Amino acid sequence: MAKTIRTVCALACVALLTACGGGAATEGAKRPLVLTTFTVLADIAANVAGDKLQVESITKAGAEIHGYEPTPDDIKKATKADLILDNGLNLEAWFAQFVSEVDAPHVVVSDGVAPIDIAEDAYRGKPNPHAWMSPMNVRIYVDNMVRAFSSLDQAHAADFHANGENYKRQLQQVQDELTGSLHRLPSNERALVTCEGAFSYLARDAGLAERYIWPVNAEQQATPQQITRAIEFVNQNKVPAVFCESTVSDAPMRQVVSATGAAFGGVLYVDSLSGPEGPVPTYLDLIRHDARTIVAGLTGAAR
Template sequence: MRKKFLLLILVYLICLFSTTACKRISTKNETKKELVLASFTVLADIIENIAKNDDFVVRSITKPGIEVHGYKPTPSDLINASEAFVFVDNGFGFEIWSEKFVSNLQVKKITIADDLGPIFISEDTYKGKPNPHAWISPKRGILYVDIIVESLSELRPSKRELFEKNGETYKNELSKIDQDFSLFINNLEKDKRYLVSCEGAFSYLANDYGLNEVYLWPVNAESQITPKRMARTISLVKEKNVPAVFCESTVSNESQMVVVNETGTKFGGNLYVDSLSVDSGPANSYLEMLKHNLEIIKRGLE
């Protein structure tokens, strides 16, 4: 029994510290699914819809409701990463912890930003750096699917047909959301096309659908609000008679309520950006997140 116990400990340690030995663990009755690890919940949900198959399981490092920019990985996160055959992150500086996290792991890495054209932040200490929040636009979400399908197919060529089939089905759902929001914007008066939020996370959505983006801070990793930007936002909301302003689910809307109180506009609601909601929430999948966000924006701007 002592020898058997020591053997089990040895196997566990090998699985813990080896990045290749335990990618698949077989028993008499079951073969373990291959693990695809994503940096955050939105990305994990997109991947899960593409890799829907008995051979794969998809997990997210961060949990629903967690702010991703400054997340600090835990020891259990490292264990999960050692069991994965691929780690997928967004890039564009979104996961500032990602490079260090995988630096000592022999795991394949897919970074969406490597194949996605950026929109650059235009001011403050982040001037000239890419805005990471491309998935907020349904149009860019379709590009995410294409990138993930191709990247996973290169790693598992035998599953290309599966990935492509699932990807096309998923893109059809994204296209419906895209068409619905495009129709709304096309029928919206031009002087109402202002999207005022806490974080500058909607640059891709604004760019793709013809909205003017206004925000209180560039990214949540550095959410201090300068008096200059607060004054500028209040002035613009008054001047343009913006009907509603918004904030994000992972940060306090206290600052945005200052804008509401100073201008008399209404608070349109909280949008989901960096994280999905819990299962019982309104944004428990990427598709539901987009639908929720765009419905909140539509009600506010109407």
């Protein structure tokens, strides 16, 4: 009899633990899944979502976003998504075909941003897609996310709004750091020369003249004519340092360095965050890193 009682008690305990464990797993599984096209958007979205949504990036840290080719695993993950966020402004050339294969709704987070048009080459007149390089533009991204998340999960709309307002305050702080540090540059150093033309919004905010080798990352880039134009700009304006982005080869810019004597000022981040142990694990870190790298390169502090 005692053995029977012990057995019943043991089974009851197992059932209770299973129920508790199953309940926790179910609770976690109930969080809607939000997919973003790249890691920068995922970090911004995670700040707005808090712990109410599960946010993941389709592309990994370090990926080149413009010409990304979705994998079967990406498609499989997207079929489970409750919402997909993309940047828009022609950034994700692969995205239209990608979403045509899944039923999840999607939201363009750059809606409402005043675009800066690309000034040259085959992309002339098209919007520069790198709007997130202005923290003030990202405030618009945040508002779009708050609305999308509130529609997706109405019970936590107040949380999304509060998270969004808190994050926008942080964006203002970073904007003030960015403009304050770059506005101190002498007039002859107020030029930003990069591999890709990804810094139009940052340059506008900071009052920098912008020059690049190619306007948008593409399969064919860094033609001799493009490199020559960059060399001429650096020589004519006595630009002290030039830069390149983390997701592309810096070999073309090294040619500019060799031909002009300008210093290579460092690596800038645009299309992707680094891993957790890297220099830019978050979007706010990315903007701070780029501003400090530009200032250090142009003033000679990095040399």
